[in-house]
Amino acid sequence: MKIAFLGLGNMGLLMAINLIKAGYQANGFDLVQSQLDAFAAAGGTSMGSASQAALDVDVIISMLPASHHVEALYLGDSGLLATANPKALLVDCSTISPKVSQAIAAVAKSQGFAMIDAPVSGGTAGAQAGTLTFMVGGDAIDVDRARPLLEKMGKNIFHAGASGSGQTVKVCNNMLLGIQMLGTSEALRLGLANGVDPKVLSDIMSKSSGRNWVLELYNPCPGVMENVPSSKGYVGGFGVDLMLKDLSLATDNAGALDASVPLGELSRKLYEAHSKAGNGALDFSSVFNLTVD
Numbered sequence: 123m124k125i126a127f128l129g130l131g132n133m134g135l136l137m138a139i140n141l142i143k144a145g146y147q148a149n150g151f152d153l154v155q156s157q158l159d160a161f162a163a164a165g166g167t168s169m170g171s172a173s174q175a176a177l178d179v180d181v182i183i184s185m186l187p188a189s190h191h192v193e194a195l196y197l198g199d200s201g202l203l204a205t206a207n208p209k210a211l212l213v214d215c216s217t218i219s220p221k222v223s224q225a226i227a228a229v230a231k232s233q234g235f236a237m238i239d240a241p242v243s244g245g246t247a248g249a250q251a252g253t254l255t256f257m258v259g260g261d262a263i264d265v266d267r268a269r270p271l272l273e274k275m276g277k278n279i280f281h282a283g284a285s286g287s288g289q290t291v292k293v294c295n296n297m298l299l300g301i302q303m304l305g306t307s308e309a310l311r312l313g314l315a316n317g318v319d320p321k322v323l324s325d326i327m328s329k330s331s332g333r334n335w336v337l338e339l340y341n342p343c344p345g346v347m348e349n350v351p352s353s354k355g356y357v358g359g360f361g362v363d364l365m366l367k368d369l370s371l372a373t374d375n376a377g378a379l380d381a382s383v384p385l386g387e388l389s390r391k392l393y394e395a396h397s398k399a400g401n402g403a404l405d406f407s408s409v410f411n412l413t414v415d
């Protein structure tokens with residue numbers, strides 16, 4: 123089976139490498155040459171454009187930053203829906219607006235393509251280890267077609283419901299993650315201000331009622347954990363601007379439905395302030411350093 127992997131950034135490159143290791147032939151494309159070089163070094167075939175990469179493949183996987191990138195990739199005169207073979211299964215793993223995701227899938231369907239939304243959770247560590255959680259929206263038959271491939275990149279493959287449902291679940295999850303990161307950072311900073319060792323504080327809270335994913339696997343305080351962005355200058359990982367995008371997806375979605383998400387809205391404002399202070403490209407755990415007067 124031949125695949126095209128489009129978007130070889132922090133997540134996409136690691137996911138694509140797991141598919142190559144599992145024996146898939148993979149074409150790849152990214153706008154950044156160094157990412158393409160790393161993909162080629164891992165055994166992938168780097169191509170000069172997305173449409174070239176997607177010619178004559180069985181599955182096209184996209185892992186791009188935001189809604190407008192995914193729209194531009196698939197739609198329009200030079201988009202993949204105009205240039206790729208409709209027999210190819212389309213799998214968008216980017217985190218984007220559920221509405222946009224549904225709209226692209228509907229156009230794809232009208233042109234004879236099957237498309238699923240399959241955003242992920244688990245961070246770059248999960249992408250590297252092949253232990254991601256996939257939240258998939260689409261027809262069951264297409265989800266089953268993708269499952270063997272997704273299982274090479276992830277441990278938990280959930281069919282959330284119809285087209286766009288994977289994105290809805292992902293948006294809810296990341297709103298909670300954004301809030302958790304802020305809350306955990308605040309608790310750690312308060313402990314530090316009192317002179318408590320952050321490792322000791324983290325160990326105790328991890329076994330108490332404050333326990334959560336950030337504390338256990340992604341501690342934002344430098345030096346508490348090895349191999350997390352906070353201990354590597356907040357480089358790599360999941361960017362502040364990507365978290366800001368996800369919180370905006372959540373608050374826009376809530377606004378359209380009259381759903382109340384006051385903590386989501388406050389979190390969006392705090393990440394926005396952190397980004398505006400010049401930290402947009404750092405990992406989102408760098409919000410540990412945000413202070414508000």
Ligand code: NAD
Pocket residue numbers: 128129130131132133134151152153154157172185186187188191195215216217218242243244245246359360361364368
């Ligand atoms: P990233 O910015 O590191 O990578 C995105 C890549 O897409 C970049 O290398 C960019 O050059 C490339 N790109 C942009 N437009 C392109 C195009 N038209 N054709 C080909 N390549 C193109 O982002 P990331 O951290 O890999 O995240 C990707 C998606 O996954 C985002 O939607 C993000 O919200 C989501 N996500 C990220 C994480 C994480 O921990 N980083 C975790 C879960 C989900």
